[in-house]
Amino acid sequence: EDPIRIGWIGSLTGDSAVFGVNESSMIKMLVEETNAAGGILGRQVELFTYDTKGDANEAINATRRIIAQDKVCAILGPNASGQCIAIASVLEQMKVADISTVATNPKVTLNYDEATGEFTTVKPYNFRICFTDPYQGAIAAGFAFDELKATKAAIFYDVSDDYSSGLTQFFEQVFADKGGEIVAKEAFKSEDVEFKAQLTNILAANPDVLFLPCYYKQAALIAKQARELGITAVLLGGDGWPSDQLFVMAKEALQGAYFVNHLDVNDPAFAELKTKFETKYNIPLDLNGFMAHDAYLTLVAAIEKAGTDDSQAIADALTEITVQGLTGTIKLSKDDHNPIGKEGSITKIAGDGYEFVMKYGLGQ
């Protein structure tokens, strides 16, 4: 019998290759496991992975190919919102669902009317298992104000990155609504490595927390330089942070920092998967790997629920299922194709590892 064909696309080259490699390796490992365990619906799984170079047009090409030529029944990835939004029209045309791992822009799953500035309908074939920028920004701001009792926050963000800008916007909003004050807002660009000038301004503003909505490379470099300058504010980050590299690069400087995570680091499954992955591929397992893991679980569940590899049936099944993933219980909403009620895990960096602090959802 024919195998069930599934696809993954994402960056294997270019600036964000580090994230894509994590995802694709994880999915490869999982597919191997599935096949060893007898496959899905009794059929083997065949995986196709394509590089997008982090480029939206490449993502479209890869999607066209993976659907039209390789005939996959669903797609996982890509690992950035820009690419996810761009492939929406192809998905719609070919009626194939995509479950994105870490694309946090609300526009990934919802149509947006630029003229009125309002979200309109849900995109029928775009799904995601991560939370969105507004949600995460709000969690970070709420945690900072309510739990850390911070009243003065500084933001240092990557102006050239959509993820970073998104978090910034909503953090700023929520923090101010709660009655806090943004005392400094500074920007850098993705390729920067030197941040002291902006940090000097932040130092002068003397914030309680310094919010760093960026990826771990910059977070580590910024933390180091901030501490060198004598900034004592609590550092706060988003889900771009989780990576072992963070420790290697700036363990000392990051002691006592918090970040919003998708998963509870105390979960034993977490440690098990991590060891397995790292021994197999000899690369550190980042958050992307975990998200890919859960996206894969979700897809498998949907195929099983649909009982077929028909792409439309799978797309329909995606909102019907509830999956217990590493990053929490995943139930995709029919209205916006986002995971429902997913809570952030606030994680603290202490000593040599992560320390689970609390679950923090927007209800609080």
Next chain:
Amino acid sequence: MSWYYIEGILIQCGYVLMVVLGLSLLTGFAGLFSFGHAGFMAIGAYMAAIGTAKWGLPFFPALLMGGAAAGVVGAGLGSMTLNLKGDYFCIATLGFGEAVRLILENWEYVGGARGVSGIPWETNLNSVLIACVVGTLALMALIRSRHGRNIIAIREDELAAQMSGINTFRYKMIALIISAVYAGIGGGLLAHYMTYIQPKMFQMVKSTEYTIIVIFGGMGSVTGSIIGTLILTFLPEMLRSLDNWRLVIYGLAVIFIMVIRPRGLMGGMELSDIFRLPARRRAARMAAERIKSMEDAGAGKEAQR
């Protein structure tokens, strides 16, 4: 290969070609290097996208508006920088491209780094085909006129061109503006193909990719630009199943072609020349013989002795 997939690549070729044609005029014919064409593309893309998505304009006027906006900005850039020479002009354009991106990233009206979404999906094979045919014919027409020849003269020897009464600044400006318009239209096509744009799509690497195509295809050849676009767009797709090795091979291929054909694929020739070639070669050979026999009268006489 499935047609649906190929169609996608062809559409990509289409909008890339618009930008490359423009760049070909500037780099291949006027001899000016630009690392900032992604900036013009961005301007065209955003203008057109705002036109359709925000202001509800039809696709075609929005596209032209994008081209026009890029042209206007090109004129502004040119008036400041066209007096700079070679690499200095080149970094001015490089800075320009990055500056455009930075402005877009900071501009909330167009979504900052998060970009503009909800752009209608208007770009298809037909629309890019029309754009490319019109673009190519117009460019060829321009080049085969006194204006085009003046532009070529600048590339060959700017001082000698001035001495021939060519207002080199004006013609460099014309080349830059037209080039920017092409890039702007290419950007508009891109926006309506992606249905989503963000500043990240217009990084400097894009500009260098297009420059690579122009030179790979051969300076001063429109045909070369077309063939270069096709090859260099299709190549990475052909290699797609190699995952992260494909760009390694892409890099090698670029070097390889440059080394074995150091004037690019079509350097200075058009496809039509290839058909004319035998006749031309003959004429050139005859001329070479004549040059030789331009010979001192002595030759014949000595033979007689």
Next chain:
Amino acid sequence: MGEALLRTDKLSVSFGGIHALRETNIEINPGEIVAIIGSNGAGKSSMMNAISGVVKYSGEIEFKGRPLPKQAHRIVSAGISHVPEGRLIFANLTTMENLRMGAYLRNDARAVAKTLERVLDMFPRLKERENQIAGTLSGGEQQMLAMGRGLMSDPELLLLDEPSLGLAPILVDTIFDIIKEIKQMGKTILLVEQNAYKALSVADRAYVLTQGRITLEGPACDVMTNPVVVEAYLGKKRNRLIQDTAE
């Protein structure tokens, strides 16, 4: 005659399909001035370029009885210096640096200083323009610089390609005086000149190059009076002049 300093055997040069030089055999004896004349494109410069190793050639070149190395830099160290057509001075360097480039392969600082002094004596204008960027020198000044630079390597054989090009009449005479002076210093010279008359009048022997082939050779005075040469290279006016003086 004794052992030739330089001898070519079937020396040919071609560019793509064009044969610039076809199986030419020439001989240069120590201490003499040999002129090569021929019209535009006859292959004169190609011959010089072959000898100095900047174009590829087929055939043999023997220098001091041994095969001449093929790399340009080894040819220079063997004792051949080429003052090329079109001067090819280093426009980005100063006059003095250009001259120092001429002595690139020489390590004896004192001897170099001596040569430099002599060159500056020959061309006082160069001394005045010592620190000017060579690209901005006038045409004639550049020509002097090229000659001076060629002499800086203290060569045994000096190849001069159209040394009088673009020089004022007074300087043309000077240049030819200098050429004679160089000969007096015991150097050997291979000279290419459009100004065939002048060239022949300082040369000991001459070759006529026609379409890449040697069509005539012999002592300079014989070549000069050869009617074919007179007609082709010396111009009608000169022709008359020579006949007048001959009568």
Next chain:
Amino acid sequence: MKSGGKEVLKLEHATKQFGGLTAVDDVTFTIREGEIFGLIGPNGAGKTTIFNLINGVYALSGGKILFDGKTIAEGAAEGRKALQLKPFQIAQMGITRTFQNIRLFKNLSVYDNVLIACHRSANYSLFEPLLRLKGTRFSKQEKALKHKAEDLLDLMGLTFYRDVISVNLPYGLQRKLEIARALALDPKLLLLDEPAAGMNPEETDSLMQMIRSIRDKFDLTVLIIEHHMDLIMGVCDRIHVLNFGKSLAEGTPSQVQSSPAVIEAYLGAQDGCVKEGER
């Protein structure tokens, strides 16, 4: 010689300094319509610099240059700002030149070199070429340009080489091509910088004929720099001699030739050929 014509070019106290060096020092001369005017002087006397001043390649440091009665360059002086037309403007007014170190459009064919330079003979706009129909202004003018270029090639004897890439031409023909290109602009004044360099006496002779014939045919005025005395003395109506940037003498060939100052600075002991010939 058409003497007494109206003044075409006039240098008034023209001066050019490079840093500390005064390359052209207070030079004044006038060229009249139809003249062939020679500019000679030792190497480095400032001849090419004067060409570059006339052309607007260099800005004048002092003095004034008039063409057809109009000031084209004027150095700054008290109470007056420097005036300097751009090289292309000067070329469009009717002064064209050839270069001491040939500057052709190297990689283009002989025909294209000339065709480019013909551009002033057409005035269709940027958009007209888009409609390539018969009978439009564009196609008519373009046809005229082609004829003009072909005629010029014909005149200079270059028709046979029209498709040859210009760098591949022999030196002598490159010179001719430069002249053809300069003529394509229908100049009133043609500047020739050492046109006979690298030519043998035979070729120099025919160049001389050619200069005369194009002067007559195109109603030109010619300013010529040359070190070949045969050519200068044979073709010029008047000659101006420079030395170290300063004017040394001016007059007819025979006047100049017999001027002791010129002999001493420039010509040297003349007619070396006779002396040599006697050897």
Next chain:
Amino acid sequence: MINGLSLGSVYALMAVGYSLVYSIMNFSNFAHGGVIMVGAYIGYFAMTAANLPFWLAFVLCGVGAGLLAVLLELLVYTPLRNRNAPFLYYIISAMGASIFLENFVIATIGPTYRTYPQVFSTEPFRLGALSLSRIDLMIIAVAAVGLVALVIIIDKTKIGLGIRASSFSIKASQLMGVNVNVTIFIVFLLGGILAGFAGMLFGMKYTVYPTIGAITTKSFVAAVFGGLGSLPGAIIGSVLLGVIEVLVSGYLSSNFRDLIAFVILIGILIVKPTGLMGKTSEDKA
């Protein structure tokens, strides 16, 4: 200000290599970023996998990167030179080479960020009121020593004269007895060694990853800004660029830093069109 100096020194170390190659080959060697990146990796693996002491790794880095640069020259540029290709084609080949290097590293070593072991104590070095981290001091010192050494080589030695001569005309320098291949070899070696040092110091100060090359765009800008082909120009341009960037993001706006820095650069170029130290001479016709 002092931050600007340290950022500027990083740019400078990279820019000097650009400028050096430019000065002889007259083209912007866009593969330079790739060589810097490989240098950074060599240093990293020397210190981690091979456990070599810092100085040894440093030397190895220079040598390795130098050899890589020479290899590029032999495999990519020499064939082009033999075919008399115009300079544009060198640029494109260089871009091809940089794409190749970057992706080769991603494909083999992987895209992961890597961090050098700590060698210098984080204790800043104090000189009066001035406090400077040791790594910054090291960078500034290497940049300064490298530059002075290069300027001496280029301006004062015979090889340097040969290099400058070859940069103008390969044919003419051959006629002077210069072995042009050796000269070019030396230039690439020197440029590569500096690139290796730059890569390693960069990696130690920040981190190592395959797309380090992207930051070398800045050093290219700095090199042009300083006057291409002029080594002191490259240094001054780099330091100035670093200082401008730091001052702009410190006092004006970090959001528009690059834009403002760019406007300043263009302003300076308009006033001085050949860069700060570039030669201005009137074009002679």
